Amino acid sequence: MSAQQQGNGADQAWDTGAGSMGHYDRFKVVNKNERRVDALKLALGKGTYTDDITLPGMLHVKMLWSPHAHARIKAIDTSEAERVPGVVAIYHCFNVKPIRYTTAGQGHPEPSPYDAMIFDPKVRFVGDRVACVAAEDERAAAIAVKKIKVDYEVLPAVFDTREAIAPGAPVIHDEPDCTGIAGFDPKRNIAAAMEVGHGDTDAAFAKADLVLEHWYSVPYQQHCALEPHVAIAWLDEDDRLVLRCATQVPFHSRRILARILEIPVQRIRVIKPRIGGGFGGKQEVLLDDIPALVTLRTRRPARFCYTRQEEFSSARTRHPQRLRWKTGVKKDGTLVAQELEVLANTGAYGAHALTVQGCTAGKTLPLYRADAYKFIMTTAYTNLPVGGAFRGYGGPQGFFAMEAHMDEVADLLGLDPAEFRSKNILRPGDENPLAKALGEGKEGPPQKIRSCGVQECIDRGAKAIGWERRLSFKNDGPIKRGMGMTCLMHGSGIPGVDMAAAFLKLNDDGSFNLLVGATDIGTGSDTILAQIAAEQLSVPLSKIQIYSSDTDITPFDKGAYASSTTYISGTAVQKAAAGVCEQLKRAAAEMWRHAGDPTGCELDQLSCEDQHVVRPDGKKLSYSEICLSTFYEHDQHQIMHYGSHMSFECPPPFSAHFAEVEVDTETGGVKLLRYVAAVDCGVAIHPESCEGQTEGGATTMMGYALTEDYIFDGNGRLLNDTFRDYKQFTSLDVPDFQTILVRTYEPSGPFGAKSVSEIPTDGPGPTIANAIAQALGIRFRKLPITPEEIRKAWLEKAARTSRQPAEARV
Amino acid sequence: MKVRLTLNGEPATLTCAPWEFLTEALRRHGLIGTKRGCETGDCGACSVLLDGEEVASCILLAAQADGHAVTTVEGLGGFERPHPIQEAFVDATAVQCGYCTPGMVIATQALLAQNPAPTERDARECLAGHLCRCTGYVKPIAAVLQAAERCRAGDVAKTGGRS
Amino acid sequence: MYLALERYSRPASIEECLALLAEAHDEPTALLAGGTELNVRGHEELVHVIDLQALPLRDVRVEGDLLRVGALVTLARLRRDAAFALPLLEGLREAAAGFAVVALQNRSTVGGRVCTDRGDQDLPPVLAALGAKLRLLRPGRAGAVDEQVIDYPLGAAARRALRGALVAEVLLPLGEGQGAYRRFSRTAVDAPLCNAAVVRRPSGVRIAVNLQGPRAAHLKRLGDTESLIASWHAPGAAFPQGWREAVRLSLMTELEPWGDAWVSGEYRQDVTATLVVRALARVLGEEEVL
Incomplete structure (x- = not known):
């Protein structure tokens, strides 16, 4: 595809992509399983992550975390801690300026309440910040933390969302200066609330032959990125603050830090080195401020790295929710009305409280056609760990309820779950009925x-x-087999909000430097963005040297979230490459003209092919020759171009997941036998990476379905805060897994691509629940579906059956 | 205290505190391929070979390694000569964020030294102590099997890992 | 986590080790075998570790009708060493493979598993069902070594015998028989939520379980159920029809419902009974799940 043909859909007639399948045959670099550009160094152990450098004179920071779920800090005595050898500084709410902000790493202005501070005189969950110690080594800091004496006024705490929003509950954010949007009502412990709809649900339900309504519930989940949160700060030779940080959002981090540290954006440089997984956990300005503060105060480099226990108790989580799903359906299986009510738990702070819950409806409801939709949402504060962005971003919660519910409806109607879904699922050309109502904090x-x-x-x-x-x-026998399926959709970026940029320049050996703001956190975006550039430039992937995400050096990018990188950042790269192609052609034409050989040198006659600009008569100039000429000989200039991209479109990827399970009714144990994920992500830029995203995303959520949860004691203290006690799936637990990449072509995406990263997380919860339901004839409406719950439900079912004449085996 | 050991085939002396674990001592020595993921021996990111056997270096006191041979991921191969196991992980697209990869590579080396023809089940057992949130293990399992094939073909499993 | 540790010793002989242990009154001291739990909660205050690695405690040898297993023998060796490839020790091999992390199996030792305070262990019920004994060494007077052989300790009171002692060997009575171990956990790499070990010898059947959660040990021999089984038949004869229901009934009275934050006591009791039945079916050579 040439640059001229490459629009972004704006000037094309609506095209469902069906006629564009021929592109697949023409791809040279994209849609190919190239060696990932970063894989070898990582396999060699040479990848330098944030914590893989040590700076001379670097201080190490440790945090004192609140042991109380809800308390006011009356006084802090650091005298004994200060006497620990090596201690340099101790910061807390009595010596750090109070400025309200949100830790949510979102665009400006963040659609999350400003309810947090670097240090707050009130603690709101076990694991909230109290004070930090900076010392010459980490051990000294850890010892000193234990010697800080805090006088707390312990306050009553609330852990249940229904109790939290009931009259008379302890008010978690009683400070007068916290602010928020969309239903923010801190006096009632409401971080966000909304009610939106489309069509007349009352009329639509009245038309239905069958109305079904159930409550569902989903648990906490931890990201468990293998690399913990870590940041290192220092002052460079210009006395500017440099922050090397495990972040998905370096540009948002810079903006937010500038505000809370009260220094200009210009004085801050955020570097994103190699990142060891993020999954949304690093879409948060979670600890960046602490080493930055220490460095600004002490003028020494400072490092702060979470332990695994701190990751569990003090980082972010997937918002737990209770969901009420109500459906109206005709006898023939036609859906007419859908209503969803969500009561979510954002924990002590409202990071992403509005938008995650918005996506719970936005990603799910539009998947099936209906006459009318309604969405009612309340997100409550509680004195528990904090919700945040987590791969899927509200989708997994909503899809569990919806896709379990759809099976229940199909069951009642006696329809095959797959056929029932096919009958109601949206089709090309359909409008998303809720798109307008569920924007990112705005229309x-x-x-x-x-x-x-x-x-x-x-x-x-x-x-x-x-x-x-x-x-x-x-x-x-006592071991029952079952199969379940679900249909899924997600998004590709936040329409009208997400912007990304890229910069590309030519070198004299015909290679290119590609500078992107896009943040590879292990997703493979460095590879796929380089592939997009290479395809557009008609060069092998090896000719692209990519550098990503350094606020001093690369252009802006919203960050690695919202399934936006391929679609938004990829198009920015494609635009930059298309611009470079234009310049290459101009420069080549000028070289030929200058040499007295101007035939066939009009721009529309030239093409970029296999690292050369080619004339209709076959004469060609290599990119290297052109660069050498423009550097040193004639018409001297640097061939370089940039691209910025923002899209009002958000093409959803689609998927269908299938699971086969075996349930041991004597123990309640579930064995996953087979899993199939068929995905339409448009053109897969790197097919094996798309498979990897699908397999990894789904495996994370197999744990969500069956084994992962937060277990608290009665005082809000997390009990399973280690990998030994918090159980995610291992290589021995994953089933035989097949990923199928369905070929489509998205006309608005770079080389036909849509997103792939988040959609797999939506599937396993409901797919496995549906398979268990078929195996046992028992519907579980709460995740995780634990062996104990299964065993209990099975015994209850057996008891019910045995009261009837037929015998039941226990 | 001084810890004397054979590190990636060469004699080495690490200066450590008695409370220091091997992960920290190695990283301070510049061997950053050994990662810190949990510090309780549950994630596998810090795996090294101790006398050829896979161990979690985050729960092994540096002092315990005194007098032993330690091999880190850097000891298997470098840019100029990657180990076939490392190549297999790359070619199987088993490397995503890469944080777990050195540990998995070490585990594979330990497995293949004992069992040059592992089954799929063996590969799964080999990786069971290596948590990975990115890949879902499908491609790492394939990488272990591919690595075995390559090592058998080149018979380099024995020479690749100096320990 | 940061340890307070100030002193690391590696004694070259048992005598030297016991001497170090004898002088360890003032500072929190621990014997260090594989060390797989050193960096896990509960050891922050340790000041001195005595590393046992140089001691001659790795032997596995048959002496009369005993298999003597050195305390430093690793779980990996229990899985692989030909000395353990007996039907009688099948449960031991399965328990050694229970926590499926190779790096930990390579370090974790028999002695360490015996001494740990963590409740959620695979090995103890198997050792109890095998009728294992422990050879303990203590510092005696004037540099002498006091030796003591005890039955595998069941319960907190019996475990006090381990205090201040070096567990040198685990002694396993050999002979004809079949062992089995069954565990139930949330994922493949998880401590058991419930487990059961059964050993059937010509002399009878022994059953042991851990009615424990991750935080408290409650290792138990199931004597009543063992007696019930003994009452049915001459040693080695087939079990009667309906033995599963009878055993289950007996177990439901004999097992206390021991619950925790992970599972309820009723569930643990119920599934433990199922695991005992399955382990029994295994030693009888019957289908485990009908």
């Missing part, structure tokens, strides 16, 4: 579906797992 742009391979996902997924086998499981 969203309208959305119309173009590329949509969801039916093919259903068909190919069903074939791969052998969907028809589910009808012939014998299940006469």
